[in-house]
């Protein structure tokens with residue numbers, strides 16, 4: 001799956017300068033959004049939810065937008081991150097950092113396994129394998145109800161403070177404090193992911209997305225690259241899952257459902273594949289839409305379908321594509337319209 | 345004895361029961377332009393797939409500089425000094441011309457290309473190599489354009505340009521002029537001629553005027569086997585070669 005949204009012409013000097021400005025611009029915009037979100041939204045909890053899903057969408061984007069891998073497996077890592085961190089806190093008395101680290105490591109390890117298995121096949125068969133594994137993960141979580149709570153979900157998930165030994169440094173009991181924690185983690189991941197996508201590794205991912213056969217003929221062990229990006233994506237997604245459990249104080253079974261994979265994919269696509277900032281936009285749009293509409297109209301997911309169709313047909317670059325082409329037009333750029341959507 | 349760069353011994357590739365390559369033994373001399381010709385379906389591209397690792401031969405061996413590479417995967421052969429172009433243009437369509445070449449140069453980094461923390465402009469040698477090849481293939485003007493927006497002729501030139509980025513010992517070119525308009529062919533011919541001065545080249549080509557003018561050695565394939573091998577004069581005057589091509593035309 002390729003999209004028209006990536007920066008195709010980064011090499012021309014003028015474009016590079018623009019891209020640099022746009023890149024620094026999006027990091028600033030991202031930080032501004034972090035600060036403004038809890039102020040403009042009705043609750044810090046809603047803002048936190050947006051950032052958690054933005055994290056998951058960003059991780060999904062590394063696979064879909066940057067490597068061209070359409071995976072329905074993200075719920076495995078999201079759910080596993082939530083369950084495993086919660087169980088570590090409940091049964092092993094893990095603290096905040098311990099629980100988050102366990103989530104990340106288990107996400108990476110699971111993604112290593114899932115990645116190694118799925119990338120043996122390409123195209124539609126790859127997609128089917130990720131679907132099948134998500135179903136398996138769901139039934140596993142359902143069956144292990146002694147551990148996961150099955151249908152009822154895993155209850156009483158704590159939200160531990162940042163502590164050294166017995167001394168609490170920062171408590172995250174208040175929604176705003178927890179928001180600050182999630183926002184800091186998101187900002188960190190965003191900056192690191194930006195750095196990664198601009199590295200030799202990141203540039204090779206784009207090459208694989210564009211033409212895997214050629215990438216391989218040029219000397220790249222493409223399977224290794226795909227496994228590595230799976231591990232990266234799995235780790236970040238599991239972290240998002242763990243934070244979601246802490247936010248809700250609860251891990252619903254739906255965290256590990258196929259529907260979760262779909263939601264994350266939809267956020268990624270609506271936000272704009274190949275744009276990290278787009279993932280934030282996509283997650284924001286979907287979470288807000290859900291929050292607004294679910295109370296007044298239970299069938300709001302229908303609208304999501306309409307929005308997705310609109311983006312796929314009319315706005316291939318997603319929200320980010322639309323926004324950046326607007327920005328670029330206002331700067332009076334002379335490049336052709338369909339290339340304006342650069343990855344940030 | 346001449347200095348052999350690439351050698352195949354009784355190489356065979358079967359698709360099911362069909363033997364597309366059927367016992368081919370080649371010796372490609374270092375520094376030469378060695379061309380493989382033959383009617384459609386002769387097995388030229390299939391032979392190429394074996395040499396580049398795209399397909400694993402069903403029998404036989406491949407030696408590069410005396411080293412066995414028969415089972416080496418495609419990406420492993422680049423580091424050993426082999427690089428190829430494709431018969432059907434195979435570029436990174438949405439990336440700029442410059443980025444296509446930079447990626448081609450970066451490929452020799454092997455697993456070091458997994459570096460996820462370095463900035464691209466820190467790898468100056470790859471940027472410089474891309475600039476150098478851009479000049480050489482005459483696409484400097486179009487550096488910032490997406491590869492997919494080049495004309496077909498320019499895409500074919502870029503296709504070859506990417507293959508030379510890793511400074512290969514052996515350059516494998518599969519029908520570089522395929523689908524090119526009559527106006528573009530001379531520039532490709534002169535490019536290959538120039539490349540022949542500092543590369544060993546294995547070329548597949550249909551265009552006889554190119555083949556006869558630039559080849560040092562020609563191997564004629566038919567039905568998966570080597571029919572005739574020799575310098576252009578020998579091949580031109582060989583009755584079996586004419587028969588094979590006439591047989592195709594009939």
Ligand SMILES: Nc1ncnc2c1ncn2[C@@H]1O[C@H](COP(=O)(O)OP(=O)(O)OP(=O)(O)O)[C@@H](O)[C@H]1O
Nearest residue numbers: 359362364382383384385386387388389390391431
């Ligand atoms: N993947 C495949 N499966 C089965 N048969 C194949 C496959 N690829 C090629 N063949 C057959 O093998 C034979 C040799 O094909 P090949 O592509 O090597 O010929 P070629 O000499 O390159 O021809 P051309 O000049 O048309 O490019 C042909 O008869 C072709 O139909």
Ligand SMILES: [Mg+2]
Nearest residue numbers: 388389390431
């Ligand atoms: Mg062929």
